[in-house]
Amino acid sequence: MIRKRTATIVSVQALAAPGHYVLTFDDPETARDARPGHFIAVGATTPANAGSSILRKPFSIYKVDPDAGLCTILFSVYGPTTSTMALYKPGDKLDFLGPLGGRVFDADPQAAVHHVMVGGGYGVPPLNFLAKTIKAANPSAKVTLIYGARSANLLVGDDGLREAGVEIIACTDDGSLGVKGRVTDGLAPLLAPPILGAGGASGGACVYTCGPTPMMRAVAELCMAHNTPCQVSMETPMPCGIGICVGCVLKKADGTFSRTCTDGPVYPATEVTWQ
Numbered sequence: 001m002i003r004k005r006t007a008t009i010v011s012v013q014a015l016a017a018p019g020h021y022v023l024t025f026d027d028p029e030t031a032r033d034a035r036p037g038h039f040i041a042v043g044a045t046t047p048a049n050a051g052s053s054i055l056r057k058p059f060s061i062y063k064v065d066p067d068a069g070l071c072t073i074l075f076s077v078y079g080p081t082t083s084t085m086a087l088y089k090p091g092d093k094l095d096f097l098g099p100l101g102g103r104v105f106d107a108d109p110q111a112a113v114h115h116v117m118v119g120g121g122y123g124v125p126p127l128n129f130l131a132k133t134i135k136a137a138n139p140s141a142k143v144t145l146i147y148g149a150r151s152a153n154l155l156v157g158d159d160g161l162r163e164a165g166v167e168i169i170a171c172t173d174d175g176s177l178g179v180k181g182r183v184t185d186g187l188a189p190l191l192a193p194p195i196l197g198a199g200g201a202s203g204g205a206c207v208y209t210c211g212p213t214p215m216m217r218a219v220a221e222l223c224m225a226h227n228t229p230c231q232v233s234m235e236t237p238m239p240c241g242i243g244i245c246v247g248c249v250l251k252k253a254d255g256t257f258s259r260t261c262t263d264g265p266v267y268p269a270t271e272v273t274w275q
């Protein structure tokens with residue numbers, strides 16, 4: 001069921017990374033129902049930019065606190081919707097649909113595998129949610145976040161993970177923190193030697209990735225080369241977010257087409273056409 005919500009904003013906090021914010025809103029039903037990989041579609045305009053964005057824009061759920069009834073998203077400012085969201089104050093209303101998404105991350109916290117999250121930019125928030133969900137269900141689960149950015153000051157989305165017992169590997173293009181290079185440079189050592197035939201069923205890695213498409217393609221190809229299962233959360237443009245406009249269609253490896261908003265956004269990497 002698609003739910004149209006009007007929630008009260010509790011806080012909007014600027015992060016150290018320029019142009020990045022976290023926004024927390026009060027919505028007990030969404031806090032209860034959201035799972036890692038779900039997103040909300042926000043409609044946000046001010047009189048100054050009215051009409052410049054008639055479409056709702058999708059944002060992944062970053063954190064939930066079901067006891068307090070709170071949900072948090074992390075966003076970077078690009079255009080009218082995110083510019084407006086950055087100006088919101090506590091007590092303002094957030095207009096959104098959600099939680100949306102038909103297929104979300106599928107992780108078994110009890111499985112004897114190494115759960116490896118690989119993210120970039122605003123792809124990290126849903127992985128933070130997933131990592132914490134796995135650790136909450138099984139504190140002894142082995143969970144690692146590999147995340148990347150051009151420079152250390154642009155790394156976002158790791159809040160609370162160390163405290164939850166998640167290993168963190170930062171990768172920066174300029175070497176200002178962690179591994180100098182791309183997220184695949186951080187991931188490759190965890191996958192070597194290739195787990196031929198194991199399929200991650202026992203003792204191998206399960207990879208979950210979200211971020212820019214070229215990054216996810218590189219992660220997916222590395223995982224497929226190592227026969228390691230990988231789930232990708234696609235961030236195609238989603239004009240409606242609810243399966244009506246067919247503006248988010250993904251061509252799958254079997255030649256069929258899929259609406260990422262309602263059939264995804266999460267797919268096994270092997271189902272996606274990466275060319």
Ligand SMILES: Cc1cc2nc3c(=O)[nH]c(=O)nc-3n(C[C@H](O)[C@H](O)[C@H](O)COP(=O)(O)OP(=O)(O)OC[C@H]3O[C@@H](n4cnc5c(N)ncnc54)[C@H](O)[C@@H]3O)c2cc1C
Nearest residue numbers: 039057058059060074075076078079080081082122235236
């Ligand atoms: C499933 C899903 C989950 C998402 N989750 C998040 C999230 O958690 N946090 C978040 O910040 N964003 C997220 N996004 C992306 C977000 O929905 C877009 O960035 C959105 O278009 C911003 O709306 P806007 O009106 O501010 O800017 P728009 O008017 O949509 O964009 C303004 C201009 O910036 C360009 N632009 C927009 N986004 C980007 C980008 N990411 N990189 C480069 N150029 C861009 C556009 O092409 C346009 O020219 C998600 C997208 C999807 C599909």
Ligand code: FES
Nearest residue numbers: 241243245246261
């Ligand atoms: S965004 Fe409209 S059908 Fe998916």
